[in-house]
Amino acid sequence: MDWNNDGLLDIVTGENSGNVRVYLNSPQGLQNYTKVKVGSSDYRAAGGFSKPDVVDWNNDGRKDLVVGDGNGYVFLLLNTGTDAAPTFSAASYIKAGSANLLAGSGGRASPVVVDWTGDGKKDLIVGETYGALYLFENLGTDSSPSFSATKVALKAGGSDIFVGYYSRPEIADWDNDGVIDLISGNDSGQVIYYHATQPLPPLRISDAVIEEGDSSSADAELTVTLAEAVDQAVTVHWSTADGTAKAGSDYTTKSGTLTFNPGELSKTIQVSVLGDTADEPNETFSVQLSAATNASIGDGYGLVTISDNDPSPSLSIADVAVTEATGRTTAMTFTVTLSNSTGQVVTVNYQAVSGTAIAGQDFTAASGMLTIPAGQLSKTFNVVITGDTLIEQDETFTVKLSAPTNATLADSEATGTIRNDDLPKLTITDASLAEGGAGAVNLTVSLSDAVSSPVTVTYVTVAGTAAAGSDFNAVSQPETLTFEPGQKTYPIAVRPLVKDDNADEPNEAFYIELRTPSGATIQKTRGTITITDDDNPPTISIDDVSVREGVSGKTNAAFTLSLSAASAYSVSVRYTTVNDTATKADYVPSTGTVTFAPGTTTKVLNIPVFGDTVEEPDKTFFVNLSLPSYATIADTQGIGTIQNEPPSLSIADVQIVEGNSGTSNMVFTVSLSMAATQTVTAEYTTTELVPGENSATAGSDFQAVSGTLEFAPAERTKTITVPISGDTDIEKDESFAVRLFNSTVAIIARSDAIGTIRDDDAVSEAVVKMGATDILDGQAALVNFGTVRVGKASTRVFTVTNTGSVPLTLSGLTAPAGYRIMEGLSPSLAPGESDTFTMRLFSRKPKKYAGVINIVTNDADRNPFNFRITGVVKK
Amino acid sequence: MEGRLLLAASLPTLDPGVIIQDGGQQIMVDYGDSTPDFADWNGDGKKDLLVGQYLAGNIWFFANKGTAASPSFNGKAKLVAGGQVISTSYG
Numbered sequence: 001m002d003w004n005n006d007g008l009l010d011i012v013t014g015e016n017s018g019n020v021r022v023y024l025n026s027p028q029g030l031q032n033y034t035k036v037k038v039g040s041s042d043y044r045a046a047g048g049f050s051k052p053d054v055v056d057w058n059n060d061g062r063k064d065l066v067v068g069d070g071n072g073y074v075f076l077l078l079n080t081g082t083d084a085a086p087t088f089s090a091a092s093y094i095k096a097g098s099a100n101l102l103a104g105s106g107g108r109a110s111p112v113v114v115d116w117t118g119d120g121k122k123d124l125i126v127g128e129t130y131g132a133l134y135l136f137e138n139l140g141t142d143s144s145p146s147f148s149a150t151k152v153a154l155k156a157g158g159s160d161i162f163v164g165y166y167s168r169p170e171i172a173d174w175d176n177d178g179v180i181d182l183i184s185g186n187d188s189g190q191v192i193y194y195h196a197t198q199p200l201p202p203l204r205i206s207d208a209v210i211e212e213g214d215s216s217s218a219d220a221e222l223t224v225t226l227a228e229a230v231d232q233a234v235t236v237h238w239s240t241a242d243g244t245a246k247a248g249s250d251y252t253t254k255s256g257t258l259t260f261n262p263g264e265l266s267k268t269i270q271v272s273v274l275g276d277t278a279d280e281p282n283e284t285f286s287v288q289l290s291a292a293t294n295a296s297i298g299d300g301y302g303l304v305t306i307s308d309n310d311p312s313p314s315l316s317i318a319d320v321a322v323t324e325a326t327g328r329t330t331a332m333t334f335t336v337t338l339s340n341s342t343g344q345v346v347t348v349n350y351q352a353v354s355g356t357a358i359a360g361q362d363f364t365a366a367s368g369m370l371t372i373p374a375g376q377l378s379k380t381f382n383v384v385i386t387g388d389t390l391i392e393q394d395e396t397f398t399v400k401l402s403a404p405t406n407a408t409l410a411d412s413e414a415t416g417t418i419r420n421d422d423l424p425k426l427t428i429t430d431a432s433l434a435e436g437g438a439g440a441v442n443l444t445v446s447l448s449d450a451v452s453s454p455v456t457v458t459y460v461t462v463a464g465t466a467a468a469g470s471d472f473n474a475v476s477q478p479e480t481l482t483f484e485p486g487q488k489t490y491p492i493a494v495r496p497l498v499k500d501d502n503a504d505e506p507n508e509a510f511y512i513e514l515r516t517p518s519g520a521t522i523q524k525t526r527g528t529i530t531i532t533d534d535d536n537p538p539t540i541s542i543d544d545v546s547v548r549e550g551v552s553g554k555t556n557a558a559f560t561l562s563l564s565a566a567s568a569y570s571v572s573v574r575y576t577t578v579n580d581t582a583t584k585a586d587y588v589p590s591t592g593t594v595t596f597a598p599g600t601t602t603k604v605l606n607i608p609v610f611g612d613t614v615e616e617p618d619k620t621f622f623v624n625l626s627l628p629s630y631a632t633i634a635d636t637q638g639i640g641t642i643q644n645e646p647p648s649l650s651i652a653d654v655q656i657v658e659g660n661s662g663t664s665n666m667v668f669t670v671s672l673s674m675a676a677t678q679t680v681t682a683e684y685t686t687t688e689l690v691p692g693e694n695s696a697t698a699g700s701d702f703q704a705v706s707g708t709l710e711f712a713p714a715e716r717t718k719t720i721t722v723p724i725s726g727d728t729d730i731e732k733d734e735s736f737a738v739r740l741f742n743s744t745v746a747i748i749a750r751s752d753a754i755g756t757i758r759d760d761d762a763v764s765e766a767v768v769k770m771g772a773t774d775i776l777d778g779q780a781a782l783v784n785f786g787t788v789r790v791g792k793a794s795t796r797v798f799t800v801t802n803t804g805s806v807p808l809t810l811s812g813l814t815a816p817a818g819y820r821i822m823e824g825l826s827p828s829l830a831p832g833e834s835d836t837f838t839m840r841l842f843s844r845k846p847k848k849y850a851g852v853i854n855i856v857t858n859d860a861d862r863n864p865f866n867f868r869i870t871g872v873v874k875k
Numbered sequence: 876m877e878g879r880l881l882l883a884a885s886l887p888t889l890d891p892g893v894i895i896q897d898g899g900q901q902i903m904v905d906y907g908d909s910t911p912d913f914a915d916w917n918g919d920g921k922k923d924l925l926v927g928q929y930l931a932g933n934i935w936f937f938a939n940k941g942t943a944a945s946p947s948f949n950g951k952a953k954l955v956a957g958g959q960v961i962s963t964s965y966g
Contacts, residue, residue, distance in 0.1 A: 001914070009914050011934065011954065013927060015963035023956045032957030051910070110910075117886060135886070157891035172913040172922060176944035179887060183895075185909030189928055191895040191902045196887040 001054050003063075005084035012036075012065075014050030019043065020067060036065065038077065038088045045091075047071030047107060051168065055113040055122070059143035062086065066094070068109030072102045072128055094124070096136050097149025104128030110168040114180060118199060118227070119298065121145065125154065127167030127184060132160060154182070156194045164188050201227040202298025203236050205269075205289055209305045213275030217252070220273050222287050222302040224258055225266045226295055234260040236292040240271055245283035245306050250274055260295075273306050280343030282307050314339040314410035315348055317401055321394075321417035324387040331382040332363070332416050334399055336370055338377045344406040346372040350399055352383050357395035357418050362386055366399075385418050393453060394419050424449040424520045426457055428492075428512060428527035434534050435508075436500035440493040443512055443527040445481055447488045447520060455483040455519040459492065459512050466508035466531055472496045478515060496531055503599075504535045504630065505568030537631045538563040540573050542605075542623060542638035549586070549645045550611030551673055557587065557640045559605040559623050561594050569630035571596040575623050577607060582619035582642050586610055589621075609642045613674040618643050648673040648749035649682050651720075651740055655733075655756035655776065657765065657803050658701075658726045666702070666755050668720040668738050672711055672746060680711040682743035684720055686755075688736055696734035696757055701725060711746075724757055733758045733861050758803070758861070764831075765804035766859040768867070770796055777862040779852060785819075785841040785871030793842040794871055795822065800837070800855065802829035809858040810835070816851020818843045819869065825855070841871040848872045895924070897937060898949040904928040904935055922946060925954070932963030 003010040008025035015021065019042055021033040035042040036052075044050075049070030057064040057076060063086055065077040074094045081087030093100040103109035106129025116123045116135055121142040126134050133154045140146030153160045161167075164186030174181040174193055182194040203226055210220040226234055239255030240247065247253035252272040260267060269287055282305055289300035315336055322332045338346060351367035352359065359365040364384040372379045383399065394417055401412040425448040431441040447455060458478030461468060468474035472494070481490045492512060512527040540563060547557040563571060572595040579589070587609040594603050607623065623638040651670045658664070672680060685706035689695040698704040703723040711718060720738055735756045740748050758765060768775040775781045775798065785794040802808035808829040815821050822838040829835055841849060850870040857863045894901045902909070908929035916923040917938055924937035924946070934954040941947030953960045 009916060011925075011956070011961070013910075013934065013961075013963055015932060021963060023954075023961060030954060030956035030961070032959075033961075152886075154886070154889060156889035161889070161892065163892070166908050168908070168910045170911050170913065174913075174922075174946065182889060183911050183913070184892075185904075185911050185926060187907045189902070189904035189907040189909040189926075191909055191911045191924065191926060192892040193895050194892045195890040197890070199887050 003054070003086070012052050012054055014045065014052050014067065016049050016070070018045035018048040018050045018069060020045075020050050020052045020065065036077070036086075036088065038091055043067075043077065043088065043091060045069035045075060047073060049108055051108075051110040053112050056083075057113070057122075057145070066111050066113055066124075067091070068103065068111045068126065070107050072104055072107035072109045074101050074103065074109050074111045074124065074126065094147065096147045096151065099149065101126075101136060101147060103134060103151075104130055104132065106130050108166055110166075112169050112171055114171045115142075116180075117298070118202065123147075125169050125171075125182070126151075127163070127169045129166060131163045131165050131167045131186060133163065133167055133169050133182065133184060161194070163192055164190065200292075200294065200296040201230055201234075202296045203227075203234070203289055203292055204299035205238070205287060205302035207303040207305070209307055210273050211309045212250075212273055212306045213309065217272040217274050219270040220251075220304045220306075222269045222271070222304065223266055224269065224289065224302075226260050226264070227298060229263050229265060230260075230294055231262050232294045233262060234293060234295040236295065236297065237290050238269055238287055239290070241286045241288055243284040243286055243303075244281070245273075245285040245304070247285070250283055250306060251285055251304070269302075271304060273304070276310070276343070280308050280310070310342070311340065312406070312408055313342045313346065314408045315346070315401060315404055316411035317350075317399060317414040318411075319415045319417070321419055322385055323419040323421050324385055326387045326421060328387055329364075330385045330387060332385050332418075333380050333382050334414055334416070335378050335380045336372070336401065338372060338407060339410060341375060341377060342406060343374050345374050346405060346407045348372075348404040348407070348409075349402045350381060351402070352416070353398045353400055355396045355398055355415075356393070357397040357416070359397070362388075362395055362418055363397060363416070383416060385416075387421070390420075390422060392420050392422070423517075424451055424455065425523035426455075426514055426517055426520050427524040428459075428514055430528040430530070431494070432530035432532055433496055434532050436534050440495045441529055443492045443494065443529070445490040445492060445514065445527075447483050447490075448523070450486050450488050451483075451519065452485050453519060454485060455517070457481050457483075457517040457520065457522070458515050460515065461494075462511040462513045462526070464509040464511055464528075465506065466496070466510040466529075468510070470497065471508060471531060472510050472529075483520075492527075494529055496529065500534070502535050502565040503568050504537045504565070505533050507532045535565070537569075538565040538567050538571065538601075539634035540564075540571070540625060540628055540631050541635040542575075542625055544639040544641070546618075546641040546643055547609055548643045549609050551613050551645050552611045554588070554608035554610055556606035557609050557642070559607065559638045559640065561596075561603045561605060561625075563596055563601040563631065564634065566599050566601050567596070567630055568598050570598055571631045572629045573625050573631065573633065574627040575605060575625055577640075578622040578624055580620040580622055580639075581617075582609075582621040582640070586619050586642050587621055587640065607640055609640075611645055613645070615677065616644050647676045647680065647746040649680070649740055649743055649746050650748075650750035651684075651738060651753040652750075653754045653756070653776070653780075655758055655774070656724055657758045657767070658724060662726050663703075663723045664726065666722045666724050666757075668722065668753050668755065670709055670718045670720065670740065672716045673749065675714045675716060676711065676745055677713055678745050679713060680743065680745040681708055682740045682746070682748065683708050684738060684740050686722055686736055686738050694732055694734055696736040696755070698736070701734055701757055702736055702755065709740075722755060763804040763861075764802055764806050764808035764829075764857065764859050766808055766810075766855065766857045766862050766865045767801045767803050768855070768865060769799045769801070775867050777865045777867065779866055779868050781867040783867060783869045785839075785849075785869060787872040787874060788841060790844055790846055790873055790875055793840045795838060795840045796869075797836050797838050799834050800825060800829065800865075801834040802831055804859070805831050807831065808833075810855060811858075812854065812856030812864070813837060814854045815839055816849065816853070816869065818847075818849030818871070818873065819851070819853075839869070841873065843873045846874045896948065897951060902926065902937070902948070902951075905933075906931060924948060927963070932961070934961050 011023035020036040047069035051068040062079040062083040077088040079086040103126040110127035121138040124136040134151040136147040138145040168185040287302040576591040854864040906929040910927035921939040937948040
């Protein structure tokens with residue numbers, strides 16, 4: 001080798017000292033040696049027995065030194081000088097993998113640098129004590145070699161080479177066939193030649209990296225290249241093999257054979273990779289070449305890396321609130337959740353940290369590591385809560401997550417809230433007040449325990465027997481009471497309405513009702529306010545009564561029972577009649593109960609007395625009271641006086657048609673109700689009515705009369721005659737009165753009679769009679785049809801006469817229910833003309849039929865002319 | 876790179892070793908530990924053989940009497956440097 005680039009071969013050799021000698025050549029021959037220096041010192045291989053090789057190791061154009069030593073290591077001395085004048089500044093171990101390259105356990109490394117694998121990169125073939133020749137393949141680059149950790153023993157003729165001890169390889173194309181051959185020395189001093197034959201061109205398969213995707217599959221593509229074109233077809237088999245990625249779940253297993261036609265240099269292989277959404281490490285599998293024909297396999301191992309595209313999941317922990325349970329423990333369960341699925345086991349530490357809730361007191365200290373198995377999304381753990389009976393605020397503690405693996409922390413803190421279940425109790429007192437009492441009644445709302453935070457409660461009034469508005473002012477919108485911290489009582493003043501009455505009544509009550517407590521519970525909801533009655537029961541009195549017995553039938557003696565004051569109760573009392581001079585012939589003895597409705601103060605008790613026409617003294621009886629209820633009796637006895645009925649005088653009304661001239665008499669009849677044993681007298685006089693159209697005038701229309709009537713004993717009737725003057729004036733009917741007064745012995749039952757002078761001038765005048773009896777207009781008259789049996793009829797015939805001076809028009813006749821008009825009236829009657837109509841009572845329904853007959857006329861005074869009729873139909 | 880094994884199929888195949896002859900006899904340098912190298916040391920266009928050895932540290936020169944493609948040897952000489960036979964320390 002030409003060390004100094006002078007065109008002459010030089011000798012570089014090692015020796016047992018470890019030095020490296022250089023014998024430079026010259027035209028005169030080899031010169032004495034110099035030693036290779038590192039820096040300023042002679043270089044010595046560490047283990048002695050240096051065996052150098054000279055090569056441009058790092059392709060910088062300068063020769064470098066590679067030196068094996070006695071321990072079996074190989075050193076590199078990089079040339080820091082020039083190619084023609086090498087200098088060295090350091091020696092370093094050449095590595096095989098991560099360890100120092102060691103030729104063999106017996107030492108004596110004898111390296112030679114050569115691209116033995118034909119990949120364009122320098123490899124190392126190293127001899128050693130035991131005679132093998134080892135190949136260290138360069139897996140790096142030609143300019144930056146990096147050697148496989150594994151050495152390969154070279155074979156010759158199919159067997160591992162054994163040169164003899166101390167193999168010392170060298171390379172040379174011994175036979176000039178273009179292929180580098182191997183030659184080695186040995187311990188015997190022999191030189192052994194190994195003829196090499198060019199290998200088949202190598203096939204190499206690439207690696208591939210593919211992102212996995214989430215669900216669909218994607219194809220990973222690997223390229224198989226042939227190092228050089230060959231004349232024959234090249235085939236190679238390939239198949240997939242599991243690594244950390246597994247067939248079926250991560251990729252689809254596949255195999256096949258590639259064929260390179262002559263001249264083709266590359267082929268591709270596609271393998272399906274399966275996606276998922278689980279976060280996981282990158283995974284790998286391989287595509288391996290085998291069974292090549294017409295080619296060697298230079299790199300038969302294609303690594304496919306499936307790069308995970310799924311995000312690292314995040315961890316969250318949720319807040320939890322639990323109500324404490326008095327006297328026992330409760331588990332508060334926290335849930336730690338992963339944001340998304342992961343193919344990896346996730347762990348995280350948790351610890352419960354005291355807040356207002358104290359570890360060891362309110363909860364049991366808790367910490368640990370939570371493990372979420374791959375594929376699961378959540379995990380729970382419990383913190384044990386201790387219940388108590390303290391009335392307290394809700395308390396909290398914090399659970400903190402830390403040190404996650406295979407996940408991040410999104411929400412690392414949760415609040416555990418221990419809800420207090422113990423609340424103070426609210427009660428309210430009752431109160432009472434006399435109804436007449438003024439001022440307020442006080443009730444007290446009490447809290448069973450003082451607490452540290454405000455307690456509120458509202459109240460309203462609720463009516464009971466006492467009514468809102470009349471007995472108290474309602475509080476219908478809740479009033480709020482606030483107990484400040486520490487406060488245990490709260491007074492409420494209630495001012496019932498002062499309603500001091502005199503009515504005896506029950507006590508009344510209304511309520512203060514507590515509602516909507518906050519921070520407390522209600523133990524007693526209502527405070528009762530009683531308004532007590534201060535009134536005594538009323539007293540009962542009965543009056544004395546006098547009643548005139550009447551001439552027949554029964555007349556009530558009406559006793560009035562009175563209460564001294566109205567009562568809220570139903571007051572009652574028993575009564576019993578007791579004879580005095582009166583007996584059951586005079587009145588109806590009776591006994592019973594009189595009841596006063598609440599609030600009433602009087603009640604009338606009717607005791608019937610019998611009327612008669614016997615002259616007799618007044619008689620008396622008693623009504624005795626007893627057994628009062630809700631009252632006392634002030635007057636226990638009422639006296640009933642039955643007054644003897646005296647005879648009575650009555651005078652009847654009269655009407656008369658005036659006539660056109662002369663005088664006619666209007667005769668008034670005065671009747672005595674019964675025959676008297678003494679002479680009865682009464683004065684009488686005519687009087688004008690209140691002046692007006694209908695008032696007759698004394699002197700012109702009638703002649704005033706007056707005088708005294710005298711009834712002899714047993715005589716029953718007398719008459720009074722009033723002369724009437726006729727005329728032809730067209731006028732209204734006119735009236736005057738006859739009055740009785742100043743009677744003796746008898747009383748006057750009807751004192752005034754009306755005398756009516758009916759005008760007959762230029763008017764129609766309807767006069768109705770039944771037989772000879774005048775029937776007066778205006779419902780004063782009553783015609784009785786009597787009593788008939790069902791199916792039978794009672795008939796009455798009425799005559800209508802026009803006593804006027806112009807035709808009387810009769811335009812309507814109506815009958816009440818139960819009656820039928822059997823024969824009607826002519827529509828018109830000339831002056832003086834008469835007509836009859838017949839009315840029949842007939843019905844199949846037994847009852848009393850009463851009503852009014854209406855006759856529609858043109859009589860100015862009597863339209864309609866009407867009168868009452870009555871009758872009874874019985875079975 | 877890990878897991879990758881170099882495959883013998885990619886390497887040149889070597890024939891069984893043949894001991895090189897010198898004048899019909901196996902070369903066997905004194906004291907053994909032969910360390911061969913090749914170079915056209917005499918400048919005749921054919922590779923020559925240089926063999927180092929143990930103990931004496933001499934370097935023997937075997938001139939190629941054959942051809943470049945089919946070397947043969949017949950006779951050897953120790954290399955001299957600076958007028959003296961080369962003798963490395965236990966070569």
